[in-house]
Amino acid sequence: MDLSYGEAAEAFRKEVRGFIKAAWQPGELRGAELKDHIRAFRRAAIEQGYLYRSVPKRYGGSEQPVDVIRAQVIREEFGRARAPMEVGGNGVNMTVPTLLEKGTEEQRELFIRPTIEGDYIWGQGYSEPGSGSDLASVRTKAELSADGSKWIVNGQKIWTSQGMQATHMFMLVRTEPDAPKHDGITYLLMDLNQPGVTRRPIRQMTGEQGSHTFCEFFFDNAEAPVSWQVGERGQGWYVSRTTLKHERASIGSADGLGSQFRKLVELAQEMGRIGDPLVRDRLAEIEGRVLSHRYTSFRLFSCAAAGEDPGAVPLLMKLLLTEIGHDIALLAQDLIGEEGMTEPLGAGGRGPRGPRGPNKWLDQIMGSLGNSIAGGASNIQRNIIGERGLGLPRDLAMSAEK
Ligand SMILES: Cc1cc2nc3c(=O)[nH]c(=O)nc-3n(C[C@H](O)[C@H](O)[C@H](O)COP(=O)(O)OP(=O)(O)OC[C@H]3O[C@@H](n4cnc5c(N)ncnc54)[C@H](O)[C@@H]3O)c2cc1C
Numbered sequence: 001m002d003l004s005y006g007e008a009a010e011a012f013r014k015e016v017r018g019f020i021k022a023a024w025q026p027g028e029l030r031g032a033e034l035k036d037h038i039r040a041f042r043r044a045a046i047e048q049g050y051l052y053r054s055v056p057k058r059y060g061g062s063e064q065p066v067d068v069i070r071a072q073v074i075r076e077e078f079g080r081a082r083a084p085m086e087v088g089g090n091g092v093n094m095t096v097p098t099l100l101e102k103g104t105e106e107q108r109e110l111f112i113r114p115t116i117e118g119d120y121i122w123g124q125g126y127s128e129p130g131s132g133s134d135l136a137s138v139r140t141k142a143e144l145s146a147d148g149s150k151w152i153v154n155g156q157k158i159w160t161s162q163g164m165q166a167t168h169m170f171m172l173v174r175t176e177p178d179a180p181k182h183d184g185i186t187y188l189l190m191d192l193n194q195p196g197v198t199r200r201p202i203r204q205m206t207g208e209q210g211s212h213t214f215c216e217f218f219f220d221n222a223e224a225p226v227s228w229q230v231g232e233r234g235q236g237w238y239v240s241r242t243t244l245k246h247e248r249a250s251i252g253s254a255d256g257l258g259s260q261f262r263k264l265v266e267l268a269q270e271m272g273r274i275g276d277p278l279v280r281d282r283l284a285e286i287e288g289r290v291l292s293h294r295y296t297s298f299r300l301f302s303c304a305a306a307g308e309d310p311g312a313v314p315l316l317m318k319l320l321l322t323e324i325g326h327d328i329a330l331l332a333q334d335l336i337g338e339e340g341m342t343e344p345l346g347a348g349g350r351g352p353r354g355p356r357g358p359n360k361w362l363d364q365i366m367g368s369l370g371n372s373i374a375g376g377a378s379n380i381q382r383n384i385i386g387e388r389g390l391g392l393p394r395d396l397a398m399s400a401e402k
Helices: 007-023 032-046 068-081 089-102 105-116 236-240 250-268 277-306 313-337 340-341 361-371 379-388
Strands: 122-125 141-144 149-158 168-174 185-192 198-202 215-225
Touching: 007 068, 068 089, 089 105, 089 122, 089 168, 089 185, 089 198, 105 215, 122 149, 122 215, 149 168, 149 185, 168 236, 185 215, 185 236, 250 277, 250 313, 277 313, 313 379, 340 379
Parallel strands: 122 168
Antiparallel strands: 141 149, 149 215, 168 185, 198 215
16 A cells, blocks of 8 residues: 655645745744734745635635645645644634635625634534424524515524634524425524624533633524525525535544544553553554544545545544544543542643643543534434435434435
């Protein structure tokens, strides 16, 4: 098996590495100075064609031809140097591709640049109390104003990640109450800073309740211009199915599992349990799954590079990733024992590094439960694998996919 990317990719790697070395010099910078440096670095990286490759130049992107190998080299080199990549979150991952594929010119001009520059932060307004897996049953309703220029929204959304920081929301609202449920939904963009919107943080079992955590939103005659509706009225379900195409290959997530596993081995050493045959047996079993996940990611990457259809394999990835992550966390919990359960949750402590600094293993255990629910619970993933991958009959109770 040849896992090298080839000479052209290695020459490109050298170029990327040289750029990062010259342009990313955060040194001891902190606060506003660090923020300015990050902004300037991202701008220079866009100029070079390294970031926002699928976003046209007129909206602030670098507009590069699709090239999964170059995109992977960029991810690897930026990751290695811990240099800032694209702004994360729903905005760049979901709003921007949706607008590029289904938005109007006005919407693209209004929203894409401030989103990729990190000024607009987007909440995903899909789930409601009673509408999670069965997302097509959303009840938050929108009606046209008397002059037909605005949507007036009433209802509730829940589990909005980054809800406290969000400036805007993309949401699914019911506009055709009498239509079949998948056909009565409209996809709407909304400015969250207005009197008709109330947000409340939700306290989690991890104890987290801050700017990064969940919110519930209440809409009481909140307004959105009709021109902020994405796609046709009543066709929002299909707009929400817009997926990320282009240069996505999931090696990144497999790398994340690899580093979690290495931390787990370090923990077993630290706790003096690395020689314990039962621990070694569990470590070996987990490592086998981590490696097979990694090689499956390479397989997807090769398919994407060759323009081949990967078949049902992508359907498995989220389920496997969350299950392996949970098993890593469970073994860590057993290694730490009671001490792990009494450590205060939150900042600092032993454990793998997360996006917000070092996480404790206990956070990791709780977080791995959340991962198995977010973005489609594991049972729903199994339904999708069964129906779309194996051709089994459809689950009639399940209407998340039409
Ligand atoms: C970390 C995290 C972040 C999230 N962020 C957001 C966000 O930003 N925006 C947003 O809108 N939502 C968000 N969510 C919500 C998430 O999308 C829902 O929690 C998820 O879709 C499940 O819905 P539910 O909680 O209503 O559970 P339910 O749908 O009630 O499911 C409960 C249980 O029943 C099972 N189940 C349900 N239906 C079936 C079926 N037909 N067959 C078999 N089993 C079934 C499920 O697998 C689950 O185990 C987030 C959730 C988490 C945990």
